[in-house]
Amino acid sequence: MSLQAKLDAFKAEFQAGKPPYNVPPAVIETMRRATSELIASGAASHARKAGDKAPAFTLNDPDGQPVSSADLLARGPLVLSFYRGVWCPYCNMELQALQAALPEFQKLDATLIAISPQTAANSRKSVRQNALGFPILSDPRNDVAAAFGLRFALPDYLVDLYKSLKNDLPSFNGDPSWTLPMPARYVIGPDATILYAEVNPDYTKRPEPEDMLPALRRRAAAIAS
Template structure:
């Protein structure tokens, strides 16, 4: 799937739209406590975020949807690092506002080896302060190319999360946050994995020294 392009993706209006959302100022950042949420996976099974971060490092990837080519590229890049995540005892959960059925299709189409969650009620996107209402020019564009976001997300809203990647430790503290106004750019898995490896090594040293 090639990335779906629009004028919004390629010119300075992207910066203006992002600034207007206020997300740069309010989104959760490194050092903040992560908000908890309980979301269904593609099968409808409920997954509580805190249940996973208590087991070890949790990587959260917020993406717009399977219709977004840049998001699919990002998810496939993470799929290729599944073994690295497993070696570090880390879990990756990918979150979008798509319905469970559309989330399941995204996982199947990209042959993903990790869990994809549905955030149709925007519980997680709002909790991390990433959700924003699309401006009229984007509503018109996506409508013109047949990307009916209110239907894909099952909530009747022209609302999406800004793409973001978080790493959360066992105490629920955010240790890494990447929130990107340019939807063509995402956190590199290698950079995120280095953060996770540092966390794992620091925890092992703490246990070994009893500190």
């Protein structure tokens, strides 16, 4: 089953209010409203695109060790996923799908990482629960996400909903701003050129891991020729 098929199946059960979710229709409608407004805002059109240069960054891994994009790109291409957090089931399913595809990325000399605004402790939890063989780097205040054009502020009514559901983003992220990154996936070449970009303001939609492979294969073929 494809990643998107799994996400769609989960979404159908969640929005139907089936156990164990038991989500009231008003909650679903509020989430739909927020997603529709983010789509309509055109925010995704401002994100970095294929052909752009990727912003340089240095972020800490879950053990507090700094990791720089320059060092990662010195090894080869980079597959980068922006991850909302351990609390997001769609994001966790995406990480699991990326983990399954990790051997294919490695065959093409690519490094896989995720970037999240959550605290290091929550990233360690994400790595453990999703059995990941790649790191989640901490992006305080979503500053790197902002450099990629992905950061957005939750509307007040969605903040109120999250609070009512005990989904305390300031606690998860160690940051009072109530911001998140739009889910995004990038393939970045060693010269920092973005070879592939997929940004979707609808957090229930994610590209397949296999969608990264053509860009990586084209880069490998260019080197070999």
